[in-house]
Amino acid sequence: MAKTTKTSCLKEFTKGIIRENPNLVGLLGMCPALATTQEAKNAIGMGLATTFVLLGSNIVISALRRVIPKSVKLPAYIVIIAGFVTLIQFLLHGYLPALYTALGTFLSLITVNCIILGRAEIFACKNNVWRSALDAAGMGIGFTLALFLVGSIRELGGAGTWMGIPLTKGFEIPILTQSPGGFFVLGCVIAIVSKIARKKPPRTIGCQGCPMSETCAASQGGCSK
Amino acid sequence: MNDTIKAPIVLTLICSAVCGLLALGNHLTKDKIAAAESQAIQDSLANAFGEAEYTTLDLQFDGVNQLFSNPDGTTIFDITTSGYEKNSQHLLIGIDENGEVSAISFVSISDSPTQSKKVQETAFLSQFIGQSEVNETYDAIAGATKSSDGVHTAVTRALNIYCNHKEEILHGKDN
Amino acid sequence: MSIFSIVLSAILTDNFVLSKFMGCCPFLGVSKKISSSIGMGLAVIFVMLCSTAITYPIHMLVLAPRGLAYLQTMAFILIIAVFVQLVEIILRKMIPPLYRALGVYLPLITTNCAVLGVTILNVDNFSNAPTFLEGYGKALLYAGCAGIGFTLALIIFAGIRTRMENSDIPEFFKGIPATLIAASIVSLSFLAFSGMS
Numbered sequence: 025m026a027k028t029t030k031t032s033c034l035k036e037f038t039k040g041i042i043r044e045n046p047n048l049v050g051l052l053g054m055c056p057a058l059a060t061t062q063e064a065k066n067a068i069g070m071g072l073a074t075t076f077v078l079l080g081s082n083i084v085i086s087a088l089r090r091v092i093p094k095s096v097k098l099p100a101y102i103v104i105i106a107g108f109v110t111l112i113q114f115l116l117h118g119y120l121p122a123l124y125t126a127l128g129t130f131l132s133l134i135t136v137n138c139i140i141l142g143r144a145e146i147f148a149c150k151n152n153v154w155r156s157a158l159d160a161a162g163m164g165i166g167f168t169l170a171l172f173l174v175g176s177i178r179e180l181g182g183a184g185t186w187m188g189i190p191l192t193k194g195f196e197i198p199i200l201t202q203s204p205g206g207f208f209v210l211g212c213v214i215a216i217v218s219k220i221a222r223k224k225p226p227r228t229i230g231c232q233g234c235p236m237s238e239t240c241a242a243s244q245g246g247c248s249k
Numbered sequence: 250m251n252d253t254i255k256a257p258i259v260l261t262l263i264c265s266a267v268c269g270l271l272a273l274g275n276h277l278t279k280d281k282i283a284a285a286e287s288q289a290i291q292d293s294l295a296n297a298f299g300e301a302e303y304t305t306l307d308l309q310f311d312g313v314n315q316l317f318s319n320p321d322g323t324t325i326f327d328i329t330t331s332g333y334e335k336n337s338q339h340l341l342i343g344i345d346e347n348g349e350v351s352a353i354s355f356v357s358i359s360d361s362p363t364q365s366k367k368v369q370e371t372a373f374l375s376q377f378i379g380q381s382e383v384n385e386t387y388d389a390i391a392g393a394t395k396s397s398d399g400v401h402t403a404v405t406r407a408l409n410i411y412c413n414h415k416e417e418i419l420h421g422k423d424n
Numbered sequence: 425m426s427i428f429s430i431v432l433s434a435i436l437t438d439n440f441v442l443s444k445f446m447g448c449c450p451f452l453g454v455s456k457k458i459s460s461s462i463g464m465g466l467a468v469i470f471v472m473l474c475s476t477a478i479t480y481p482i483h484m485l486v487l488a489p490r491g492l493a494y495l496q497t498m499a500f501i502l503i504i505a506v507f508v509q510l511v512e513i514i515l516r517k518m519i520p521p522l523y524r525a526l527g528v529y530l531p532l533i534t535t536n537c538a539v540l541g542v543t544i545l546n547v548d549n550f551s552n553a554p555t556f557l558e559g560y561g562k563a564l565l566y567a568g569c570a571g572i573g574f575t576l577a578l579i580i581f582a583g584i585r586t587r588m589e590n591s592d593i594p595e596f597f598k599g600i601p602a603t604l605i606a607a608s609i610v611s612l613s614f615l616a617f618s619g620m621s
Contacts, residue, residue, distance in 0.1 A: 211604030
C-alpha cells in the first residue's frame with residue numbers, strides 16, 4: 025500500500041483546528057452547530073462532549089483496527105461510538121446536570137455526527153493509536169472552536185450576553201437565537217472563514233468527508249444528484 | 250469461511266464489551282445522578298420557600314411529580330410542563346394553607362435563553378401569586394407565549410389538584 | 425398530545441429540519457433537484473416508520489422494564505444501521521427499479537440525525553401513554569409525519585435552489601453559505617407556524 029509522506033505529529037494535531045476544520049471547512053456536523061449554539065456556554069459543552077467521544081472512539085477503533093473484519097466494520101464502529109456517547113451522557117447527567125438538560129436529545133445525536141464516523145473510517149482504521157488520538161484531539165478542538173464562534177455570535181447578537189455576562193443589552197436581535205438565526209450565522213461564518221483562508225467553500229457537502237463514501241452508491245455518480 | 254465466522258464473533262464480542270462497560274458506568278453514576286436531581290430540587294425549595302425541613306407527601310396525582318410540605322403549612326407541587334419544547338419547564342408551586350399561591354420557583358427550564366429569562370421574572374410571575382382560583386385568562390409575555398403557557402398550565406394544575414383533593418393533602422401532612 | 429397536534433407539530437410547527445435542526449446534512453446536500461428530494465424524502469419516511477416500528481417496542485418491552493434504558497442509544501442506532509443494510513440488500517435483489525430510485529440514498533440515512541432523533545423523541549414523548557398500543561400508534565404517526573415534514577422542507581428548498589443556481593451571488597458566498605442563508609429564510613417562514621397550537 026503506497027504511503028503518503030508522513031506528516032509530523034504536530035501537524036496531525038493542528039490540521040484539525042484551522043486548515044481542515046471539520047465544521048467550517050469540511051462542512052460536517054452541521055446539526056449540532058445549528059442546534060446547540062444558542063448560548064456560547066452550551067456550544068463549548070457540546071464541542072467538548074463531542075471531542076470526548078471522538079478521542080475515545082478513535083483510540084479504541086485504532087487499537088482494534090487489525091481485529092475488526094471489513095464486513096462488520098460499520099456496525100462495530102457504531103457500537104463503539106454509541107458506547108462512548110452513553111458514557112459521556114452518564115458523566116454529564118451526574119456532574120453537570122444543567123448542561124445535560126440544555127443539550128437534550130443532541131447529546132444522543134453525537135452518535136451520528138458525521139465527523140466521528142468519518143474520522144474513524146478515514147483515519148483511525150489506518151493509523152496507529154497515538155496518531156489517531158492526535159487527529160481526534162485536533163478535530164475535536166477545531167469543532168469546539170467553530171461551535172464556540174457561532175455560539176458567541178448568536179448569544180451576543182441575540183441575547184445581549186456572553187457566557188451569561190450581559191454585554192450588549194439593548195442592541196439584541198432575538199431572532200438570532202432562534203432557528204432562522206442559526207442558519208444565517210453559520211452561513212455567514214463559513215463564508216467569512218473561506219474568505220480568510222482564501223479557499224472557496226465547496227459547492228456541495230463533500231462526498232470525500234462523508235463517512236459513507238466508500239459504501240454509498242451515490243458517490244459513484246456524484247452526490248449532487 | 251474464516252471471515253464469515255470471525256465477523257459475527259468479533260461483533261458480538263465488541264457489543265458485549267460495550268454493554269458491560271456501560272452497565273459498569275451506569276452502576277457507578279446512578280447514585281450521583283439521583284443525588285444531583287434531588288439536590289436541584291432542594292436548592293429550589295430553599296430559594297423560594299426558605300430553609301426548612303421539607304417532608305415529601307406520600308400521594309400520587311396525575312401530572313405532578315411529587316408533593317412536599319413545609320412546617321408552616323405550605324404545600325409545594327413539583328410539576329413538569331411543556332414550554333416551547335416538550336417538558337422543558339420543571340417548577341415548584343407553593344400553595345399556602347389559605348389555598349393561595351404563595352410562590353413559584355423554577356428547578357430547571359430549557360426553553361430558548363431569552364424566553365427562559367423572561368418567564369422567570371417577578372413581573373410576570375407576580376400575577377399568579379395570591380391566586381386561589383383557576384383563572385382561564387392571564388397575561389402572557391409577548392414573544393414568549395408558549396413558555397408563558399407552560400407556567401399557566403402548571404399553576405392551573407396545582408390549584409385544581411389542591412382544590413379537589415384538599416382533604417387528602419391535609420391528611421397526608423398530619424401523618 | 426392529541427392526534428391533530430401531533431400531525432401539525434411534526435409537519436409544520438416543529439419541523440424536524442427547519443425548527444429542530446435535525447437532518448441538516450442531507451437537507452443541504454441532496455436538495456438540488458426536486459426529483460432527488462422526493463426520492464430522499466420517501467426513503468426517509470420509510471426508514472423512520474420502520475425503525476420506530478422496531479425501536480419503540482424494544483424500548484417499552486425490553487429495555488425500560490429491566491432498567492436498561494441507558495442502552496437505548498446503542499440499541500437504536502444499531503437497529504437503524506442493520507435495518508438500512510437489510511433493506512438495501514432486499515431492494516437490490518427484489519425490486520431493482522425501486523432500488524435505483526431510492527437505494528442510492530439509503531446509506532446516507534443511517535447517519536441522518538433526523539432518523540435517530542425521531543426514534544429517541546418517540547420514546548421521550550410517548551413512553552407514558554395509557555396503553556402500549558396507544559403509545560405505539562402515536563409514535564408511528566409522529567414518525568410518519570416527521571418524515572413528511574422533512575420531505576416538505578426538502579422539496580420547498582429544492583425549488584428555491586434551482587432558482588438560486590442562476591443568481592448573482594458574491595464569490596465567497598457561493599455554494600453552502602448562500603444555501604444556509606436561503607435555509608434561514610425558509611426557516612423564518614416556518615417559524616410563523618409556531619403561533620398555531
